[in-house]
Amino acid sequence: MFDSNFAIQSFPKILAVAPMTIYLSIIAAIIGLILAVLIAVVRERKVPVLSPIIGIIVSFIRGTPIIVQMYVVYYGLPQLLIALQKWGISTNSSGVPAIMVAITAYSLNAASNISESIRSAYHSVDYKQYEAAISVGMTPVKAMTRIIVPQLIANLIPNFSNIFIDLIKDTALVYNIGIVEIMAKANIISSVGFKYIETYLDALIIYIIICWIFAKLFQISEVIIRRRVFATQRIN
Amino acid sequence: MLLEIKSLKKKFANNTVLKGINLSIKAGEVVVIIGPSGSGKTTLLRNINFLEQADSGTMVFKDKQLNLANLSNEEILWVRRHTAMVFQNYNLFKNKTAIENISEGLIFGQNRSKKDALQLAKKALDSVGLLDKQDFYPAQLSGGQQQRIGIVRATVLNPDIVLFDEPTSALDPELVGTVLYDMKQLADQGQTMIVVTHQMSFARNVASRVVFFADGEIIETGTPSEVFDHPKNKRTKQFLSAIAEDY
Amino acid sequence: MLLEIKSLKKKFANNTVLKGINLSIKAGEVVVIIGPSGSGKTTLLRNINFLEQADSGTMVFKDKQLNLANLSNEEILWVRRHTAMVFQNYNLFKNKTAIENISEGLIFGQNRSKKDALQLAKKALDSVGLLDKQDFYPAQLSGGQQQRIGIVRATVLNPDIVLFDEPTSALDPELVGTVLYDMKQLADQGQTMIVVTHQMSFARNVASRVVFFADGEIIETGTPSEVFDHPKNKRTKQFLSAIAEDY
Amino acid sequence: MKVSKVIVTLLNGLPETLSLLIASFFFASLIGLGMAWLYLRKNPILSALAKFYLGIVRGTPPLLMLLLSYFGLPKLFTLVGININDWAKIFFGIVGLSIGWGAYLEEAFRSAYLSVDKGQYEAALSVGMDAKHAFFQILMPQTFLIALPNIENLLIGLVKATSLVYVMGMVDMYSEATDLSNQNQGIYQLEIFIILALLYWLIVLLIEWVFRMFHRYYRYVEI
Amino acid sequence: LKNNEKTPVQAAKVQTINVAAPNNNRPYTYPKGSGIGGYYGDLLKQIDKDLPQYKFNETTTSQNSVFVGLQSGKYDVAASNWWYSKDRFKTYLHSDSNALDDLRLVTKKGGKTANSLEDISKKKLKLVPISTDDARYSFIETYNQQNKKHKISLEGIGDQSAGDALKEVSNGKYDVAIYPYAAYKPVANKAEGKKLVVSKSIGLENSYFLLNKNSKNKALVKAINNDLKKLKANGYLEKITKKYLYEDTFKLANANKTFNSEAHK
Ligand SMILES: Nc1ncnc2c1ncn2[C@@H]1O[C@H](COP(=O)(O)OP(=O)(O)OP(=O)(O)O)[C@@H](O)[C@H]1O
Ligand SMILES: Nc1ncnc2c1ncn2[C@@H]1O[C@H](COP(=O)(O)OP(=O)(O)OP(=O)(O)O)[C@@H](O)[C@H]1O
Ligand SMILES: [Mg+2]
């Protein structure tokens, strides 16, 4: 029943689209990180009106399955663009590529998760470090960038690593909107003969390896950063 | 007068922590503040360099008149750049080496060139005999070493006043001496200091003036021998006897 | 002799922390151990009630001979149930209220009924005047209150020896007195105690014997006045002068 | 189509979603506890076993985990001569999610356990408790309280992951939604999915509220 | 099943057969209660009734999952409008033809039109992505292999309903979709569908049951084939075709020639 030849032949074909999975995850992580910083700043500074609104949006995004979000964006984005057209803003509603939908959904998702992690990493930096900085005459901005942020980054890495690995795994759903990444390729190759077990096993192995590599990379970078930032492996 | 504080008041929620403090300090004076835990000593220091914002009161510092309830950002920065603080738990920047801890304030607080700053920092480290530790991170230093660097970090800025908040109370007893020694050196060089401490022998030997603080008020002030040997107030007496370790 | 330790040795990796300790304690004695940081005082206490396992040595406790390098679980439990410990950082159970902190040992260490245990715990709390705090969690109590409960938690078990590891060094100075007072009361009642402390006045006033410890060895031992006023060893003198707060 | 009809239809799947959630969370916790226990053993083989489990599961997309459970598990059982093909789908859903979330919970429990103050355990021993009582009276409750925020996040993640059981044709809220939208040839797709999202959000808000209450109850236990 | 194994007498009498169908393929299959609805729902129930020695146990799930289960042996029969492909017939057992599908091209009213697969390629029309599990996907792939000069650009997608796909034609995102008439028809009456036009038939395709390869199922295939022959002859297939597929595909030109043509390749 298990066609090991087919499994072996399919492996390189599926591996060939792994860059799509990684690309999607990295783009979503980068955009997510940028948005997350903005969100964290707005939320921490308690910017009136904006802060509670963003709080609700973040809660909503964190509280709903990504596949549902993806469909909402998939079906909602074109309608939004059509609506914008009616308002006289020129958009091309028919031209929203699936990859844009995926990046939008996954970036928003990453942004809300990362923003929470940034906030908790920020709170885990000893507040007195900030006071020490301004007491030697630094401006608040300098105190943040020179003292708080480097320490925050070291605290952030473990959580960020988890979020990124979840992101890689979650992209296994984007085949639903027609993006050819690992799962989609596995499905496509399988459909010819309706043989799925082989390709899914290939996909599983590829996912495990990718996740393992990234987990290790983050682990190493945490050790390096901790050593650079604090000259210790762990802060007390 | 270098510093003159008038009717400084500070509340947290509905807890009035400072109930109208008046305190004047001449250049070169060493003022030691003693008093029970929770009486507001730390809060007073934090209000002097604006880590905390007072509710009302005025301050004259270096002939500049300041309304404590309404300070501009420039005024805050100006005061911070002419005062310095030494913390109970050292608070060295954990992500900076010993020498960087000292140079950061020179570079980013006083806009000196990096080269100058490092040179000054080196000299300052040398003066407390810790030059060989210049590239160590705080986590690699003992408490006593950290605190002595904390003091250097403050004094290298050449501040008009240095504020000390229980600088030795987190230290092992045999290490306390080294830090107090550095502080005495400073005092002997004419540095103006406000020191919150429980080290009565330091207060007795080094202070020009002792202030006894309780419940957010100055209860008694005078020379060390006035306050320690002839306390006028009942609460002062009570506090001194609790500290005096007899049971 | 209530407790007799012979040639106790303890190494961490290649760092020999205890280099063959001999120490005997009679019932009713109060032995105060002093010495510099890192000299092994805490390690000694932890070896006595087996929080740490010694590498070699013997111990006679309540006429029972114990080989420290080779203890059965029953022996360990038996010793722990006849000794008690008071920690520097109190170590009250953070997830238990004041009264539960005291009753836990009675219930799970001494197999008493919950009802009995709570009654005993209540009485014990009352004896230090903290009955009104019985339902407070440690985080809701001051350091002094926590440590006094820590002492009650130990003594309510009616142990043959109570071990104190710097019980006051984490406390605010005015709170130190209340804890030392409780400890003196205990000593006066004839409780056998081993106390590691930097409170020289306590050592002087309460100790039957003072042991000066350095580098994992007992350097000097004697009555308080022998050790403090006429120290024989150079290192003892050096240590006492560092502590003595003159600069 | 009326919103109320959409809601009623989607709510048909709620019992399935909830039973899946509760059972998976329960078993995932058991697996997590067991694996954390193995991981922390001094025995190198046992802890290697736990690390292996962790490494594999952490790299497996939940979707594949569910497929593995639904189709791989029966294969595994036929090797020992037991036929579980006919067991209810929810069984396989629970197995897949439990194995996946067990790994996350393992990490939460282990890191919480390691961050319990060692002095607490020693204090327990010093009042004469044996290791077992010290563990169950002192370490375990504190571990649990420290792990609580992580547990909350994981439970929320699990709520969302239950939607993936569509791959095995279970009729949960998500499947009700896709089926409803198919019945209508995808015309009300956006509306249906927005309502679906709101329903999931509601469940999550409820969970957050419960944890908040719990947290408030233990606010004086500062660990 | 387990009980049956223990009592061989009974086992010879009634065997349970696990049948799976996609949950997203109206009007051919969809979930109905705990079983299968639609064209194949009716057909399976009829066959089940006709074959007393078998008892069908029906389930619906996502399409890729149907085949993972079929391959692993969890399911015996996969039911939907599976068309012929060499690989499939090699991997699985297959029945004789159980339905005829009428393929059409759907375009936007007033927009570009197409009446054959070649048209799509010649006019450079954008074809709506096809679910990679779908028979239409390999149908186009096969076409591309055989018509290297007039290749159609083909995009894959996950499970997607006909409604969603056709919406993308009506809103202009894509130019043309390829669907069996039966999948297009229910959309045609909706508001979105009114913006669409459908071509003439561009071909007929047979559908087959696919079965896990094992000896038990070999006997089952025989039994099913016999029954299918009977159901074709007595008009039952035509009856449910008219009931579910909106037209009688057996009456179309070439229907008789095409029916069951690949079954014994
Ligand atoms: N940020 C704050 N928010 C609310 N209350 C505060 C805050 N900081 C201090 N307090 C309260 O103000 C009072 C004075 O505190 P402060 O730290 O100034 O006392 P202290 O004299 O320095 O005591 P210690 O000797 O323990 O350091 C205390 O009751 C404290 O609880
Ligand atoms: N678990 C351990 N592993 C390794 N080394 C240890 C451990 N516990 C203590 N040590 C080392 O043993 C030595 C003695 O430590 P100990 O805590 O007994 O000293 P102490 O006399 O109690 O000091 P202090 O006055 O600072 O409490 C120190 O050098 C310490 O670093
Ligand atoms: Mg203070």
Ligand SMILES: [Mg+2]
């Ligand atoms: Mg110690």
